Amino acid sequence: MRPLTLKRLLWTCGALAVVLLACMVLALNLGAVPISVTDLVLNLGRVAIGQSDQLPTEYRLIVFDLRLPRILLGILVGAALSVSGASFQAMLRNPLADPFILGVSSGAAVGSILATLIAPRFTLITPLGAFLGAITTIAAVYFLGRREGELDSTTLLLGGVISASFLSAIVMFLMTALTGRDLRGTVFWLMGDLSTPIQPGLQWIFSVGLLAGIGAIYTTAADLNLLLTGEREAIHLGVDVTRVKLVVYVSASLLTGLAVSASGTIGYVGLLVPHAVRLLFGPDYRLLIPASALCGAIAIVLADTLARTVAAPTELPVGAMTAMAGAPLFIYLLRRGMR
Amino acid sequence: MSTHETSTQALGSREKPAKTARTVRLNVEQASFAYAASAESAPTFTLGATSFQARERELVAILGPNASGKSTLLRLVSGTLAPLSGRVELDGQETSRLDSRTRAQRIAVVHQESPILYAARAGDFVLQGRHPYGRALRLATTEDVAIARNALAQVGAEHLASRTIGELSGGEKQRVILARALAQQPRLVLLDEPTLHLDIGAQVELLERLRQLAEENQYAVVIVTHELALAAEFADQVVLLHHGTCLRVGSPAAVYQRELLEQVFEAPLDVELGPAGRPRVHLRAGRTEDAT
């Protein structure tokens, strides 16, 4: 018997963090404008000790004002989507669950379109509208998914899927029925896009939101292991199933809302990263959650690097990269039985 | 079969003198329940007032055909439901009033099999039984690991610890699930139709093991079943339910009366008393033939 120990948990997460840092350095290194690794490391060091004005200007702008925020955003989004996907897979006891299955992304899309129409000049409007749309959808699907006063997995799944379809139809209607000018950006964003950096203030909010969401879900990690063996079984082992489902639902939906507000719908990551992590490290959620966060971050950083270098200077949408890598991986996992 | 008889005899002879010395663990006193769609509408199903007691080292069978209220009674005993009237007490405390953590430390429930989604190892699965004793992440302590190992050994599945649950056979899975319940170190073990998917050999093995475990660890064991023969052979007490009414409570010999059983199970039955005072139930050969 080899139960999960704190040591193994820390070592695995530490190793993944190192891999993530390596990917970050790689991503900082690559791009339309090439930069050597030694220069980069030296300059990172200079920045860390506060001597950033010694760097050449274009270099500083490209690396620190464009690339680094983009990579950080990718980390946030990758971590949020993976943890959200893993959580929904546990809560709904469905291996096909992904962060968008309950309609949060479609609600965010509707929110951002409506917000852009109402106040097109206000710079924060797209992410704010998306977030408000996400929250409204979370609340609506919550009330749809209740049975006898608590969240029922099947009802929730049905309610979410129906909401997702309905809201997608609204998005299509809005896009065709209204003048196309400002919506071009929204259409682009819907495809999943990390290329436009978000305001620095928002980055802090996202980081805090991400940590809070992942933290909240992590407090239920041990409970989720039990929940997977059955709800009745979990209740009889002392799990407060009602509370756990509520915490997971709200936190995972918020994580999805944050990710979608920042970068649109990037598919496949939330679905596949948890499965890949299960294959590598086992199904224990106490390890799965942090490992998924880190692996999701790695996946998005790599996909985004590919997206901006493969056909430089043209930028491919990140969602296309994750789909192209994700689909074969999905097939592979299916054949292995997704156990 | 002969070893079975001997063990029953052995248990039977051990039973009688020790019986009066055992403490009452579970006390069900006039407990009733009713399911209704809403507060105003008429109840769709009612479980009438039921009383019985389970002592330590005793195996009680809640017996009855489908839809007789067995599961409802089990839920009352486990504390999932609060009785509409009467009391359900474990060691003097109402089960429905216990907080879920304490309840999980005292009562272990083994359900009919749920599909297990991910490839957990049997050892980790059994460790889940320690959940009610841990905090936060509940990373397993050495004590937890020892208890889990012990539980697996008790069900004879120690060699399965590193195997994935999905690989196990039905009987092996059943044992591992039972081990998880034992890892909870409960005072009361409840089993809901545990023999459903098992062949006759595995059924007998399970019941024998349950008796043994009850004896060694001083549990009270309550099983819900509709298997007449098993209940007759292994239960110390039988609670006979029919359409939500408790018809009789007592030793198998006292409860297994032909007319009563025929009425409850709606089948032509013969009852005869076997060795060690345990009744044997036979299906009468043909409908047209008269019973001897």
Place this chain on the structure above:
Amino acid sequence: MKFKTRPRASDSANAGCAKTRTAALRLWLALFSWLLFGIPALAQTQTVNAASGLQDAAPVSHSFTDEIGRKVEVPTVVKRIVSLAPNLTEIVFALGEGDHLAGDTDFCDYPAEATQKPRVGGPINPNLEQVVALAPDLVLATKAINRRETVEALARIGLPVFVTDPHSVDDMIASVEHIGNVLHAEKTAAPLVEDLRERLSNIDRRIAGALPRRVLFVVWTEPLISIGRGTFIADALRRAGARSVVDASAEWPRVNLEEIVRLQPEVLVFASAHAGDTQHDIDMLRARPGWRSLEALRRGNIVIISDAINRPAPRLVDAVEQLARAFHPDSFARGGSRATPAYFAVEACACAR
């Protein structure tokens, strides 16, 4: 095997062990998140706070207001321009500033020299790094094609971005004027602007009094898409003495073919870069249901104009001139041939004279 009696889980040593473990875990998590987010964020605040912009040696700058109301600080000497839209590239060349164009988009194809310039990607999603790497003194964008997020991102880094937003032919000429000002190229801008305005008033005079022809401007055939009333194409048609039978507020309205058959426009206008292909496509249309009921198609009242009509740049005036000749041949001295279809390729660019 006897199961030993249950040891109490409230054993204080065990509880203590568990407590230190969770505390260690929390500490580790905190450290890790600080490492992951703290250092780069710290780096970023430093660079954002530092004086932004690439104008290391150009302290003098002028303040302009662009066509969407933004204030833009442009250096007095503009040596490097990046254009984010094809019409802006054309305007830059028309102003004689082609040598100062440091980069343009993948779609900038006119004049020929534009294709030789370094590329920054597509107009909707240009590679921001590439733009910055070209070290521009000024970036030109247009609201119709570029995204607000792109403009904001570049502005936040400290690059001056001038955004145009023409909705009519006159607006286009005004844009040429504004860009001329911003580039401090008034000497070439003024005659160009005057020439364009004069040609337009010439057209206005000639077709004054003529009844506007009812036309359908076909953007796409399947589904049928035309242009909205607020677009500069609609305005160009008006200046050429025609009226779009489609009166919609959307920019690219999808139109019902039956409605068009009911309206029976006099002339069909197609824009194309390759006349031969378009001619072939139109011939195919004659056999299609709905289309074959259009009088204009049957009679051959078709005008194929070069795709200069799609870009608010000086060549647009050429296109207007040729459309005017096609719609009102009698109003022009030389008189146009009545034989249609007429194809007008805009050969020479409206360069500075």
